Amino acid sequence: MPHDHSHAHGQSHGHHHHIDPEAGDMRVGLAVAVNVLLTVAQIVGGLLSGSVALIADAIHNLSDAASLAIAFFARKIARRPTDAQMTFGYKRVELVAALINLTTLIVIGLYLAYEGIMRFFEPPEVAGWLVIIVAGVALVVDAITALLTWRMAKDSANIRAAFLHNVADALGSVAVIIVGILIVAFDWHLADPIATLGIAGYIIWMGLAELKGVARILMLGAPPGLDAEEVVSAMEEVQGVENIHHVHLWQISEDVTSLEAHVVVTDENWPDASGVKAAVKSTLHERFGIGHVTLDMEGADCPCEGAQRIGGAR
Incomplete structure (x- = not known):
């Protein structure tokens, strides 16, 4: 059956191609470069001035650069064509990258929580x-990176995860x-x-919320x-359909939804089983935006024994 990528699932259909892939790569690549340059500059500045704060901030920016680099390579791999090893294509690598970046983001959040608690007892x-x-x-630098990736983050969990690293860093900078200012002006050390x-x-809240979807x-x-x-x-409302079972409904990637099912056709419509199949596919596409559909047509006299309606053996 033909795999028509234009029939992406309804919610994200038609709005996930704002930026062409090459321009997108350029933006993410530029964001990586900006963060790497800042890291190098801060390490040099930190060593020359003996400032631990500068070196600590450099490490923060290095984690930004790393998360953006993971997102960058995932984007590249995701565009590879389907092959015999990866029959669904490589699109899911973006979700794996998002999983890695969100997990490290949560770890950073937990570490910050630990730091915050320790600072109550020993204010530095x-x-x-x-x-x-x-x-x-x-x-x-965080603002430049955020601007480079903001539009892309709306449509991609992969870029969004790297973007959240950046947002976390920007929030840290604002708070610092x-x-x-509070310490210089009022000597209020608890603010830290x-x-x-x-x-x-x-x-932690942002990371967990995003992780759920991935x-x-x-x-x-x-x-x-x-x-x-x-x-x-x-599907069962379609004329000629006796019942539907063994339904599996899933997303191959954020914007491609797939469905497979067994369709039992009534006796009188069995001679036109292909017409019933076409009608079911048409309903799925028009009402739900599902374009990747595989249907196993069965006669009413030989349906699967004790079949589950949703899920179950194939």
């Missing part, structure tokens, strides 16, 4: 102005600037652990917003 000496300047430079815990909580696709879950029962009922 914060050299206000130096920290403000360092964070200001980092924030500019505010904390630095409070801000750290706030950001840690936000990062895990759902990797676990072959039905697309959010599509009720399998409703889809099956719509």
